Amino acid sequence: MSVVSAGWRTLVHREILRFVRRPRNTFLPPAITNALYLIVFGVILGGRIDVGGDVTYIHFILPGLVVLGAVSDAFQNASFSIFHGRWNEYIHEVQTAPLSYTEMVIAYVVASALRGTLIAVLITGVGVLFTNLIPSMTPVEFAHPVYVVAFVFVITLLFAGFGVIGGLWARDFDHLTVMNQFIIRPLVFFGAVFYPLSTLSQFWQSVSLLNPMVYMVEGVRFAFLDISDISPVVSLAVLAGATVVVVAIDVWLFKRGFGLTD
Amino acid sequence: MSLAISTTDLEKSYGSVRALDGISLAVEQGEFFGLLGPNGAGKTTFINILVGLVRKSDGEASVFGHDVESEYRAARDRIGLAPQEFNVDRFFPIREVLTHKAGYHGITGEEAKARADRALRTVGIYDKRNTRFDWLSGGMKRRFMLARALVSDPDLLILDEPTAGVDVELRHDLWEIITELNDDGTTILLTTHYIEEAERLCDTVAIMDQGEKLTVASPESLMARGNDTIRLRLESPPTRPPKIDDERIQEMTIEGESLVVTAPTGGEVAPALVRSLDRQGHTVVDMDISRTSLEEVFVSLTGTDEAETAPETEPAAPEGML
Numbered sequence: 001m002s003v004v005s006a007g008w009r010t011l012v013h014r015e016i017l018r019f020v021r022r023p024r025n026t027f028l029p030p031a032i033t034n035a036l037y038l039i040v041f042g043v044i045l046g047g048r049i050d051v052g053g054d055v056t057y058i059h060f061i062l063p064g065l066v067v068l069g070a071v072s073d074a075f076q077n078a079s080f081s082i083f084h085g086r087w088n089e090y091i092h093e094v095q096t097a098p099l100s101y102t103e104m105v106i107a108y109v110v111a112s113a114l115r116g117t118l119i120a121v122l123i124t125g126v127g128v129l130f131t132n133l134i135p136s137m138t139p140v141e142f143a144h145p146v147y148v149v150a151f152v153f154v155i156t157l158l159f160a161g162f163g164v165i166g167g168l169w170a171r172d173f174d175h176l177t178v179m180n181q182f183i184i185r186p187l188v189f190f191g192a193v194f195y196p197l198s199t200l201s202q203f204w205q206s207v208s209l210l211n212p213m214v215y216m217v218e219g220v221r222f223a224f225l226d227i228s229d230i231s232p233v234v235s236l237a238v239l240a241g242a243t244v245v246v247v248a249i250d251v252w253l254f255k256r257g258f259g260l261t262d
Numbered sequence: 263m264s265l266a267i268s269t270t271d272l273e274k275s276y277g278s279v280r281a282l283d284g285i286s287l288a289v290e291q292g293e294f295f296g297l298l299g300p301n302g303a304g305k306t307t308f309i310n311i312l313v314g315l316v317r318k319s320d321g322e323a324s325v326f327g328h329d330v331e332s333e334y335r336a337a338r339d340r341i342g343l344a345p346q347e348f349n350v351d352r353f354f355p356i357r358e359v360l361t362h363k364a365g366y367h368g369i370t371g372e373e374a375k376a377r378a379d380r381a382l383r384t385v386g387i388y389d390k391r392n393t394r395f396d397w398l399s400g401g402m403k404r405r406f407m408l409a410r411a412l413v414s415d416p417d418l419l420i421l422d423e424p425t426a427g428v429d430v431e432l433r434h435d436l437w438e439i440i441t442e443l444n445d446d447g448t449t450i451l452l453t454t455h456y457i458e459e460a461e462r463l464c465d466t467v468a469i470m471d472q473g474e475k476l477t478v479a480s481p482e483s484l485m486a487r488g489n490d491t492i493r494l495r496l497e498s499p500p501t502r503p504p505k506i507d508d509e510r511i512q513e514m515t516i517e518g519e520s521l522v523v524t525a526p527t528g529g530e531v532a533p534a535l536v537r538s539l540d541r542q543g544h545t546v547v548d549m550d551i552s553r554t555s556l557e558e559v560f561v562s563l564t565g566t567d568e569a570e571t572a573p574e575t576e577p578a579a580p581e582g583m584l
Contacts (some may be wrong), residue, residue, distance in 0.1 A: 010365025018353050082567075089349035092411075093359075096313045097366030098339035262276070262316045 011094060015111030019077060026077075026115065026124060030069045034123045037065055038130050041194070052195050055225055062127040062140060063221040064193030065190040069123045070152055071216065073158040074116030075184060078108050078141075078163025086259060095261075101254040109160040111246060113138045116156030125218075140224070145222035147232055154239045155216045161246035168259035187213045192221075197229040205229075215239055264327030266291045266418050267312065271345075272321035274307050274473075281307045284321065284472040287449060289466075290325075291417075294444045296464035296481075297453040300564055302368060303470040305453040306346065309420050313343050339367060342416030344407040346423040350395040356406055357382065357391035360413045367414040379491040381409040384439060387421065401432045408436065412443075421445060422453045425459060437463060457557040461485075471564040481556050488554030488562065490528030494521045497545040506538045528553065 019026040041049075042058030049057045085091030092199065094104055124140070128248075131137040143149050166179045191213025197205050208214050219235035221229035228235075267289035274282040282304045289295045292425065297305045310316035311323055312330055323330045328337040351359045354419070360378035364370070369377055382388040385405040390398060398406060404424070411419055421440065425433045444450050454460055460467050461481045468478045489512050496519065503514035503521060510531050513524045521539075525531040528551040536546050 006368045006370045007366045010362055010370065013365070014351075014362045021353075085351075087345060090351040092315060092345070092349045093351060093363055094366065095315060095340070096338055096343055097363070098335040098368075099366060100335060135484060235538075258318055262310070262312070 002190060005099070005103060007097060007099045008107050010043050011099065011104065011107035011140035012111050015077075015081060018081065019111075019115050026073070030073065031122055031126060032121050032204070033184040034065050034069060034126050035130075037061070038127060040203040042130065043134065052198070053227065055114060058127070058131065058137065059140065059225060060196070060221070061194055062124070063253055064191070064217045065121045065127070065157060067191075067213070067216045067220050068121045068188045068193055070120040070156050071213075072116075072180070072184060072188070073119040074112045074156040074159040075166065075169035076180065077115045078112035078160045078261055079166035079170065079176055079179065080163075080236065081112070082108060082164060082167025083173075083176060086167070087173075091260070105164060105247065105250040105254050108164055109157060109250065113153070116159065117152055117257045120152045120156070122136065142224060143226035144223045145234075147236075148220065150236060151216065151223055151232075151239075153227070154236060154243055155220075157250075158243040158246060161243060161250055164250040165175045165246070165253065168253055170259075187211055192229075212239070212242065227240045263291060263370075265289060265324075266293065266326060267295075267451065268322075268323040268324050268327075269308075272308070272323055273319045274304075274311065274316060275319045280473050282311075282318075285470070285473075285475050286467060288473065289449060291449055292444070292447050293438050294441075294450045294463055294465045295452070295514045296460040296467040297451065297470060298455065298457070298460050298467050298560060299470035300455060302472070303564075304473040305470060306422055307473075308470075309343070309345075309451070309453065310424055312337070312420065313341055314338060326378070339414075340417045341420060342411035342414055342418070343420045344411040344422065344424055346426055348395070348407065350401055350403075350406065352394065354397055355392045355394055356387075356398070356409075359395065363388070363410055364413045369414065377413050377415070381413045384412060385409045386435065392461060401428055404428050404432065404436070408439065415574065417450065418451065423455070424452070425454070425456065433459075457555065457560060461556045468562060469563050476563045484559045485535075485554050485556055486527070488527055488559045489524040490531075491550070491552045491555055492523040492528045492532050494527065494536070494539070494546050495519055495522070495548040495551045496521055496539070497547050500544070504539065504542050504544060506535060508534060508538070511535070 041061055046057035051057060051060045082091065082199065085094070128140045131139045136219060166176065170176050190208065191211050192208065197208055197214065197218070215230060215235035215238055218228045218230040219232045222232040265288050267287060267538060269285055269287050272285040273280070278426060285304070285308060297308065299305050306315055310378050312325055312447055314330065314334055325337040326340050328514055330337045338576045351362070354362070357378050361374040364374040364377045379388060383389050385408050387402050387405050387409070390402060395403065395406065408424065420438070425426070427435055428436070452459070452463065466478060467481055469476045499516060499519045499521065501516070503516055506514065508531065511523055511525045515522045523535060532549065532551060538551070539546055
């Protein structure tokens with residue numbers, strides 16, 4: 001007998017089908033965008049940027065791009081799916097079903113985290129392809145594969161959890177755009193994706209530590225390259241704790257009917 | 263045996279507006295129960311509290327003995343809902359929408375597909391099974407709403423204005439389907455403001471207005487509360503109504519060649535009325551008794567004529583993509 005209900009499995013299945021059947025909307029854009037990032041920053045400009053040590057710039061930014069793609073898509077998937085369901089009211093199909101509120105939330109979070117994980121794999125694949133195609137480059141390797149899996153697992157769950165809150169909070173499509181453009185994107189760009197923290201003054205390094213994205217980028221960079229300005233164990237613990245808190249908030253909001261019931 | 267629906271002093275307020283003001287209702291298992299009321303009466307709010315789309319402000323509500331808040335999963339598992347508004351998943355063909363809905367109720371795999379096919383055949387749109395909802399015509403969309411409510415094989419079928427704006431043929435088809443379901447034991451809660459629908463289908467009717475329950479009774483007993491109209495055509499109609507000594511008579515008027523008499527239970531009053539007229543020298547050449555309609559009772563109770571008789575036609579053109 002399965003430990004999860006058939007209803008939960010159905011909702012997860014439905015959520016996965018929703019993004020898998022639209023690869024032109026879900027998988028193609030990040031593949032193209034990240035290929036462009038790697039061409040411009042990695043290949044064209046990369047040779048002129050020194051990030052210290054023996055690490056080339058394309059190897060340095062790849063972990064950050066993986067984080068950027070994974071969390072953006074995990075967030076976007078959960079927020080869009082819930083908001084679109086609210087907008088067209090078909091989320092009522094789920095709300096009126098005999099699923100517990102926890103099952104509903106976990107289903108949305110798991111499916112969205114899976115999409116984020118697939119995007120992470122896709123971007124890594126693009127990076128591997130580039131570094132193998134260019135003879136002067138060292139192919140991408142994973143210094144700590146277990147950490148790669150652990151970090152991608154936690155950060156996609158965390159941002160899927162944030163996405164649930166965003167999907168419940170949004171009142172129109174503009175709100176979704178606002179969240180992506182004015183909250184997620186600045187956090188990412190100031191999250192040490194494109195530069196090492198050590199290039200900043202001590203003051204800005206301290207300020208940066210308030211940005212949760214820094215822990216994600218540094219953690220995944222450690223997993224890829226074995227270099228990090230922050231202990232990966234600390235990063236993983238902070239992010240895992242945050243994930244538990246955010247998902248608990250999601251469940252509480254569903255129980256309260258926030259954005260869902262009159 | 264627990265009631266299919268039981269509510270006690272159910273209240274819902276939106277700020278200072280009281281959408282439901284202490285509704286207590288009991289719907290027996292297997293009953294065909296109608297909620298009748300003008301727009302804004304609170305019918306949809308009442309339904310949405312049962313299925314979890316609206317949170318009650320106060321009072322109690324249970325479905326088959328399960329509280330709709332503390333035992334919401336058990337309550338929702340017994341309910342099939344066909345809402346008035348089209349709230350269907352736009353991403354998938356309708357057959358797949360049904361298999362998902364069945365899956366949420368624990369029915370998966372081949373069984374879910376078989377249920378979906380059966381529901382689509384029941385409502386007559388099986389050949390559209392691979393079409394997305396947006397591409398169905400208005401009538402097909404209404405049929406699909408019923409199919410989705412049926413796919414989990416509910417014990418309580420809730421239909422919120424199921425025939426709003428549909429053509430005559432579809433309306434009769436839907437009536438036939440839900441009557442058969444009720445005959446097979448499914449409890450049905452129907453909201454409507456089409457009087458004819460309630461009169462024809464329901465065992466019991468609750469009339470609501472402005473969040474309050476005005477009365478609960480069978481359509482027959484409600485109609486018995488009103489006055490019948492006896493129309494008598496006289497050989498030589500008088501200029502003024504004759505004097506008839508019968509306290510049951512409410513009103514008498516002359517309309518052309520006819521004497522029009524209003525009285526409760528017209529069939530009982532008519533023989534004595536004819537005899538009295540005969541004694542006064544008036545020869546009755548024709549007589550017609552029309553019973554009071556539920557619509558008249560509705561209007562007298564709610565003070566509104568917002569309830570409608572069902573329309574005869576509806577545009578059948580597809581509504582297209584949203």
